[in-house]
Amino acid sequence: ETGVTQSPTHLIKTRGQQVTLRCSSQSGHNTVSWYQQALGQGPQFIFQYYREEENGRGNFPPRFSGLQFPNYSSELNVNALELDDSALYLCASSSGSFSYNEQFFGPGTRLTVL
Amino acid sequence: DAKTTQPPSMDCAEGRAANLPCNHSTISGNEYVYWYRQIHSQGPQYIIHGLKNNETNEMASLIITEDRKSSTLILPHATLRDTAVYYCIVRRGSSNTGKLIFGQGTTLQVKP
Numbered sequence: 001e002t003g004v005t006q007s008p009t010h011l012i013k014t015r016g017q018q019v020t021l022r023c024s025s026q027s028g029h030n031t032v033s034w035y036q037q038a039l040g041q042g043p044q045f046i047f048q049y050y051r052e053e054e055n056g057r058g059n060f061p062p063r064f065s066g067l068q069f070p071n072y073s074s075e076l077n078v079n080a081l082e083l084d085d086s087a088l089y090l091c092a093s094s095s096g097s098f099s100y101n102e103q104f105f106g107p108g109t110r111l112t113v114l
Numbered sequence: 115d116a117k118t119t120q121p122p123s124m125d126c127a128e129g130r131a132a133n134l135p136c137n138h139s140t141i142s143g144n145e146y147v148y149w150y151r152q153i154h155s156q157g158p159q160y161i162i163h164g165l166k167n168n169e170t171n172e173m174a175s176l177i178i179t180e181d182r183k184s185s186t187l188i189l190p191h192a193t194l195r196d197t198a199v200y201y202c203i204v205r206r207g208s209s210n211t212g213k214l215i216f217g218q219g220t221t222l223q224v225k226p
Contacts, residue, residue, distance in 0.1 A: 004157070033212050042201060042216030043158065056211030090157050094212055100146075103212055105157025 004093050004106035012112045013081050021076045021109045025093030031055075032074040033103060034066060037088040049074055050097035078111075086113045118202045120220045126196075128226050132189040136202030139183040145206055147178060149187045150214070151198040158201065158216075161187065192224045 005024045013019050025032050031050045035043035045058035049068035063079040072093075078085055088108040094101040119137040126132040138147065148163040162169055162176045164185075169176045175188040189196055201219040 031212060033214075035214075035216075042199075042219055043214070045213045045215065048211050048213065056213055058213065092157070092212075092214075097212060101212060102160050103214065105159065107155075107157055 004091060004104050006089075006091055006106040006109050008109060009107070010110045010112075012114065014114050015081055015083060017081050017113075018077065018079045019081060019111060021078075021089050021091075021111070023074045023076070023091035023093075023106060025072045025074070025091075026104050029093035029095050029104070030072050031094045031097045031101065032068055032072065033092045033094070034074070034076045035090040035092065036060070036085075037090060037108070038084075039087070043090055046076070048097065055097050081113045083113050086111060118204055118217055120200075120202055120217060122218060123221045123223070125223050125225055126189075126192045128194060128224055129191055132192040132196065132222055132224070134187040134189075134200050134202075134220050134222065135184065136187070137184045138202070138204045141182050141204050145204050147176065147182075147185050148203040148205060148214070149174070149176065150201045150203065150216075151196075152201070152219070153195075153198040161200075192222075194224050194226065196222065197224045198222060 007022045033048040034046040037043040046060050047057040048055050052068045065077045068074045090108045092103040092105045094103045149161040150158040152158045164176045178185045199219040
């Protein structure tokens, strides 16, 4: 059984650029959630995708968008990057969208915006 | 989801039990207590969860007070690999989204 994988591991962008981060969910999981973790803070929920549809969103602006594909892998897209977007981006997969479904986190993508 | 309060940091000697407290005084009847931990530069890892009964698994024990306003995560024999940030999270069991609300957590330092 393969765990949650994310790519790339590190990324450096400049302010105003766009970025796409990728997540492959654990085998058998149909739900992916994305989190942003600033340095020294706990992860903050961005949104969740269940069977290719957005199913819950945190307090993030529309320039944060996502996709889930038929194989349940997912992308997080961030447009018009700002310095404050520098963070560790985590994805988590689960076998269902409900709160009682255990979430398995990937190692994260470290994004630096200059 | 109810708010939680945890001490920012704790130390524990290797081989001893680590007892991590969490206050959740506004918890409601259908909310569960979850614990996750995050080892440096890794994604969070699920540890245990419970509603009102004490729970134990291969990683830890969870003790929830009778009034459910606080809980304690117990690592029975802490090792250096247990050094991590521990998050106590309260969430509704029946919510149809998996949203986890992380606070600042407790940084546990296990010392030799």
